[in-house]
Amino acid sequence: xxxxxxxHVWKRYRRPHQRVNTVxxxxxxxxxxxxxxxxxxALRDISFSVTAxxxxxxxxxxxxxxxxxxxxxxxxxxxxxGAISVKGRICPLxxxxxxxxxxxxxxxxxxxxxxxxGLSRREILARYDDIVDFAELEDLMEAPLKTFxxxxxxxxxxxxxxxxxxxLLLIDEVxxxxxxxxxxxxxxxxLDFRRDGRTIFVxxxxxxxLKALCDRAIWLDRGNMVADTGCEEVVDAYRxxxxxxxxxxxxxxxxxxxxxxxxxxxxxxEGAR
Amino acid sequence: MTEITExxxxxxxxxxxxxxxxxxxxxxxxxxxxxxLLNPLMQIAVWWFVFKVILESTEPNYTATLITGFLPWLFFxxxxxxxxxxxxxxxxxVKKAYFPRAILPLSTVLSNLIHxxxxxxxxxALFAIWRVDMNVYWLLVIPSTLLIAVxxxxxxxxxxxxxxFYADVKFIVGNLLGLWFFLTPxxxxxxxxxxxxxxxxxxxxxLVARMLPLIKKAYLADxxxxxxxxxxxxxxxxxxxxxxxxxxxxxxPAVRASxxxxxxxxYPIATYVIAAAVIAIVVAIAGHAIFVRLxxxxxxxx
Numbered sequence: 073x074x075x076x077x078x079x080h081v082w083k084r085y086r087r088p089h090q091r092v093n094t095v096x097x098x099x100x101x102x103x104x105x106x107x108x109x110x111x112x113x114a115l116r117d118i119s120f121s122v123t124a125x126x127x128x129x130x131x132x133x134x135x136x137x138x139x140x141x142x143x144x145x146x147x148x149x150x151x152x153x154g155a156i157s158v159k160g161r162i163c164p165l166x167x168x169x170x171x172x173x174x175x176x177x178x179x180x181x182x183x184x185x186x187x188x189x190g191l192s193r194r195e196i197l198a199r200y201d202d203i204v205d206f207a208e209l210e211d212l213m214e215a216p217l218k219t220f221x222x223x224x225x226x227x228x229x230x231x232x233x234x235x236x237x238x239x240l241l242l243i244d245e246v247x248x249x250x251x252x253x254x255x256x257x258x259x260x261x262x263l264d265f266r267r268d269g270r271t272i273f274v275x276x277x278x279x280x281x282l283k284a285l286c287d288r289a290i291w292l293d294r295g296n297m298v299a300d301t302g303c304e305e306v307v308d309a310y311r312x313x314x315x316x317x318x319x320x321x322x323x324x325x326x327x328x329x330x331x332x333x334x335x336x337x338x339x340x341x342e343g344a345r
Numbered sequence: 346m347t348e349i350t351e352x353x354x355x356x357x358x359x360x361x362x363x364x365x366x367x368x369x370x371x372x373x374x375x376x377x378x379x380x381x382l383l384n385p386l387m388q389i390a391v392w393w394f395v396f397k398v399i400l401e402s403t404e405p406n407y408t409a410t411l412i413t414g415f416l417p418w419l420f421f422x423x424x425x426x427x428x429x430x431x432x433x434x435x436x437x438x439v440k441k442a443y444f445p446r447a448i449l450p451l452s453t454v455l456s457n458l459i460h461x462x463x464x465x466x467x468x469x470a471l472f473a474i475w476r477v478d479m480n481v482y483w484l485l486v487i488p489s490t491l492l493i494a495v496x497x498x499x500x501x502x503x504x505x506x507x508x509x510f511y512a513d514v515k516f517i518v519g520n521l522l523g524l525w526f527f528l529t530p531x532x533x534x535x536x537x538x539x540x541x542x543x544x545x546x547x548x549x550x551x552l553v554a555r556m557l558p559l560i561k562k563a564y565l566a567d568x569x570x571x572x573x574x575x576x577x578x579x580x581x582x583x584x585x586x587x588x589x590x591x592x593x594x595x596x597x598p599a600v601r602a603s604x605x606x607x608x609x610x611x612y613p614i615a616t617y618v619i620a621a622a623v624i625a626i627v628v629a630i631a632g633h634a635i636f637v638r639l640x641x642x643x644x645x646x647x
Contacts (some may be wrong), residue, residue, distance in 0.1 A: 085645055094513040143644065150641045166441040175369050184365055187357040188442045274598040 075240055075271045076122035076145065081154035083115040083140050083295075103252075114140040116295040118154075124239070127272035129282035129303055131310045132292035137277045141292070142166060142244050145273065160239030160271075163189060168229030168249065174218035178209060178228060181217050185232050199235045206261075207231035210256075223250045230254075235260050241265060243274040259285075279307050348637070351445050359448045359455070366427075366456035381460070382467060385419055392532060403594040404534060406581065409475065413580050414531035414573045416464060421493050421569050424457040424524045428501030429518050432509050432643055439643045446640040447633065450501045454494055461490065472580070482584030485619030489575025496568040496625035506639040509646055529570050536590045538564055539608050565612055568628075571621035574614075586614050 086109040115137045122128060130138045143149040144156055146164035171188045172181045182203055186196045204210055207227045217225065226249040233241075241262075249258060262285055266272055276282055282289065282303060289306035291299040299306050352359075371377035373426060389411055396402045396411075404410065431449040432439065439446065465486075474478075508514035530538070539561055545551030553560070574587035582589070590605040592598070 095511050095517070096513070098511065143440075146441075148440060148644045164442065167437070170439050170441040172436075173365055173369060175372065176365060180368070181364070184361045187361045188438065192357055210492065 073124050074121045074260065075124045075126075076159075076273070077157045078118055078120050078121075078145075079155045081118045081144065081151045081156060082113065083137070083144065083149065084152040085112045085114055086110070087112060089173055113295050114127045115144075115151075115292075117294075118292075118297055120290065120297070120300055122271060122273070124271055125269040126288055127266050128213055128274070129286035129289040129307075130273070130275045130292060131277075131279065131282065131289060131307060132298075133314075135294070136292040137295045138292055139166075139244055142242055142273070142275055148241055158240065161190065161236070162240045162242060163233055163236045163238035164242045165233050166242070166244045168226045168233065170229075172217055172229065175216055177214050177216055178220065179213045182228070182232055185229065186236070189233065189236055192306075193237065199237075203228075203231045203235045206235065206257075210330075223254075227251055230258050234258070234265070238270065240271045240273065243272065243276070245276055279311065283307055348445065348447075352447065352451075355444045355448060358444050359452050362448065363456045366452065367459060370460070371458070371577060378463060382464060383598040385415065385464075389415060396532070404591045409472075409477070409581060410534075410577065410607055411470065411531070412471070413576045414529070416461070416468060417489065417493055417572045417576050418526065418529060418531050418569065419464075420457055420490070421497050421572070422493070422526065423460075424454050425495040425504065425518065425522060426501050426515075427457060428453040428497070429504040429508050429515050431501070432505045435540065436509075436643070446643060447502065447636060450498065450505045450636070451496065454498050454501060458490070458494060459524045477580070480583060482582075483579050485579035485584060489572045492568050492575070492622060492625050493572040495629045496572075497630035499625070499630070501632070501634035502629075503632035506636045506643075509639070509643050525569070526531060528564065529567065529573055531573060533589050535570075535574065535588060536604070539588070539612060540604065561612075565617045566620040568621040568625040571618055575618075588612060588614060 132138050144151055171184050183196055230249050286303040288302040291306050291310050386449045394407055428450040428561040431453045435449055543554040588609050590601050
């Protein structure tokens, strides 16, 4: 059964030529006839499907469209062209602790955040103890969130997310949260998810973590799909490509320096003549 | 239709946001709620001083009239101000989670409604002190509040969507609300506007003078004005026609009675109530439609 179906998806962002922030600027731009947009395709003709139980990593440099792809799967963004269908309960971890408010108690924040992730009040009540247990924050749940350290906040956010019992887990760069102990624990939780046959879709720059977690990987570059096969293979190819690009850059820089070093000599020769 | 079922499915989010809005507003303290009332009470005290002491207004029952008008006005203006920022303030939510976006302006309207309910309890305490009798006409407060709430939701949804794209919508809204306040009969009696005659001294005033009949009609059909009049009719006049000429000193009772009768004949209140309701509903539907049309761009433009 296909859990995710992405069919020839294009995503275009429009940036006004001059970023228009105020009505006055909009009026001025209109008078000057600058109503044009700068178009930017974040994703170009992406197609793939995911069957239940697969775990897929997405790699690529900054600005290659990874987060856009995740946003589309989470229904936060809408494709410009093409169609996307996602089945089952999604847990979009595009950031931890969505909707957390510093003045509310940790307990109240759990209810707010979990409802944003799609849980009903009854479901939250049923999971509440597990969430607190996993976050290891038993004694602090009535304290306002602003008294928490940032590590404690992400621990709480992560615990809510994994308690969701999702069919599909979308993760954007939240693999390493909290201290060493909690990082280990949360990664173990993700491995459990995978063993339970749930679908995981994860964007990360932590390539070793991807290798450990995923059996398949997608490589994006400037909105194009470069590869979509086994995780090991894609990660190795991507690493190689990055290393080669670095090599080329160093090469180019060296040549530039040599050219610059030679110039004064040429000038001196010119003067002597 | 699917939109309504979608909203219902996400009602939990809405209630949680409403609860959060109120808790943050009252900052978890008992006194916090009274702080949020102190500001309007101070404002009422200032106007009472200006009108009663400095201008020596002889309007009977002026303080009660002022408060019953100011309460619904404050609900309207605070709702519109809060909701205008409702999407931009929660843009991190919009970028990270899927939910029907209309929940954001709706939850600010709802939390302001609940706040109004609390403020109303304080008003009841005041009325108990003044020994104002309670009667069945007080229930008129409910449709009056609903009228303002529906109208405010329409404006709010529209403004909330626009302020994602234009940062200065909120400043314009603040200024327009300041003007709008004086275009509702909170501070002064309604009859002053309906009975206005103008002499034109310059081109601008002559333009206003020529449009005066239309302006008066628009003034009275404003859902906020009708809502305020509804409050006064309910709480102070036992459900009677709110177009009244107050018994000011220096006005012959016969003159007053005939003026009031002619104004009531000229401005049939039932017609204006229906007009205001139609305006509120049309604005709500249009504002919601604009909001929904633009909502898929919030995550990428905010």
